[in-house]
Amino acid sequence: MSDESDRFSARAARHLRVSTHIGGAAARIVGARLMGGQIDDAQSAAALAGALGRLKGPLMKVAQMLATIPDVLPAEYAESLARLQAQAPPMGSAFVKRRMQVELGPDWRTRFAAFDLTPAAAASLGQVHRAQAKDGAQLACKLQYPDMASAVEADLKQLDLILGLHRRMRPAIDTREVGKEIAARLREELDYRRExxxxxxxxxxLAPFADIRVPRIRRELSTARLLAMEWLDGRPLAATLSADEPERNAIGAALFKAWWMPFSHYGVIHGDPHLGNYTVFESDGRAGINLFDYGCIRIFPASFVAGVVDLYQGLRQNDRARIVHAYESWGFRGLAKEAIEALDIWARFIYGPLLDDRTRTIADGVAPGLYGRREAFAVHQALQKHGPVVVPREFVFMDRAAIGLGAALLHLGAKLNFHKMFDAAIDRFDADTLAARQTAALAKAGLAVAS
Incomplete structure (x- = not known):
């Protein structure tokens, strides 16, 4: 088990590499600030993104999370970090053999009919191998890289440095709770039994929806750091962007349901809805999606979901009291009029397609590179005048997932009536009913109830 122990030496080595790269970029930025020089956000962003890109691993995943939250990072930083691709160098065959032996024992090969030692995909925390079970089923086996616990803990120590740097330079957002939430979710991603x-x-x-497929887990071949699941064939979502409009609309409708139905009925969101986590299949002449990667899942109390519904209804009816109540139910506290108006800018951007009762694209003619930029800038300007606003922990992944879903729909170019789809998702919403439904579903899956 030594490959997976949270060794001090591994953690120290990672900490040194991270500190060197991030600290160097931060020192240049802060130095310019202290000496009264001009700070070029574009150059600073490029330096920070370059440092993270050389590091790979968990901290780069953190950077991508930060890039989706308005004003947690300057626009130039967010744009630069959003382009990072979370990929790590794959483990070689000899290393894979040792890792599999650690997880399933020296006779691990006898547990499979076949196992491809060359990875089919690699990401920030692990890599995926194709395999065949003894019963003939095709499998995808996600194997975690060694010493990831060490890497995560070392990288999280630097997260405060990144967030603290921004707090000192642009104190419109107090990011302390943001850091706590990202740290909690990243640590959860290390536990493949939870996934x-x-x-x-x-x-x-999602069982009732024929156009959404979830891979079945093979628990007898899984551990805390090895996840064996059904292999689902499909085309990459990016390959369907030039498909005809009816197919893109069908895929878009499936994406919308895969995100909003679990949230509105069970208080659960898939917190990492980027293009790589979907593939497209055809069934009876209709397109559907395979939904992958369940490491970053956020479970919310019913009161938070009720706040989302309240904000929608408040914006729809221009009910100021209901809007403020929604923000407070999410955990925003002591909001002055200026802060509420700033939050309204972002809320109307996120909820805009849901409030518009017509068939449209998610961006409605706005160029992909500009989508959300104007609103993020307006939020920043408004909050700069008001002073720091503490972003509640639960808001972080709700916002990230909504932006990720919007980006997927934006690239897809689907034309749908998002208003009618959302109304159907929250039809007869009741917080007590959701809480009871959530408790039963989580118990069945062996998961803890949200608090």
């Missing part, structure tokens, strides 16, 4: 429970939860929730 197996998340996948089982989604399989139960």
């Amino acid at each position: 197996a429970g998340h996948a089982a939860l989604y399989a139960e929730i």
Whole structure:
């Protein structure tokens, strides 16, 4: 088990590399600030993104999370970091053999009919191998890289440095709770048994929808750092961007349901909805989606979901009291009039397609590179005048997931009536009913209830 122990030496080595890269970029930025020089956000962003890009691993995943939250990072930083691709160098065959032996024992090969030692995909925390079970089923086996616990803990120590740098330079947002939330979710992603429970939860929730498939987990071949699941064939979502409009609309409708139905009925969101986590299949002449990667799942109390519904209804009816109540139910506290108006800018951007009762694209003619930029700038300007606003922990992944879903729909160019789809998702919403439904589903999947 030594490959996976949270060794001090591994953590220290990672900490040194991270500190060197991030600290160097930060020192240049802060130095310019202290000496009264001009700070070029574009150059600073490029330096920070370059440092993170050389590091790979968990901290780069953190950077991508930060890039989706308005005003947590300057626009230039967010744009630069959003382009980072979370990929790590793959483990070689000899290393894979040792890792599999650690997880399943010296006779691990006898547990499979076949196992491809060359990875089919690589990401920030692990890599995926194709395999065949003894019963003939085709499998995808996600194997975590060694010493990831060490890497995560070392990288999280630097997260405060990145967030603290921004707090000192642009104090419109107090990011302390943001850092806590990202740290909690990233640590959860290391536990593949938890991810197996998340996948089982989604399989139960999305079972009624024929156009959404969730891979079945093979628990007898899984551990805390190895996740064996059904291999689902499909085309990359990016390959369908030039498909005809009816197909893109069908895929878009499936994406919308895969995100909003679990949230509105069970208080659960898939917190990492980027293009790489979907593939497209055809069934009976209709396109559907395979939904992958259940490491970053956020489970919300019913009160938070009620706040989302309240904000929608408040914006729809221009009910100021209901809007403020929604923000407070999310955890925003002591909001002055200026802060509420700033939050309204972002809320109307996120909810805009849901409030518009017509068939349209998610961006409605706005160029992809400009989508959300004007609103983020307006939020920043408004909050700069008001002073720091503490972003509640639960808001972080709600916002990230909504932006990620919007980006996927934006690239897809689907034309849908998002208003009618959302109304159907929240039809007869009741917080007590959701809480009871959530408790039952989480228990069945072996997961803890949200508090």
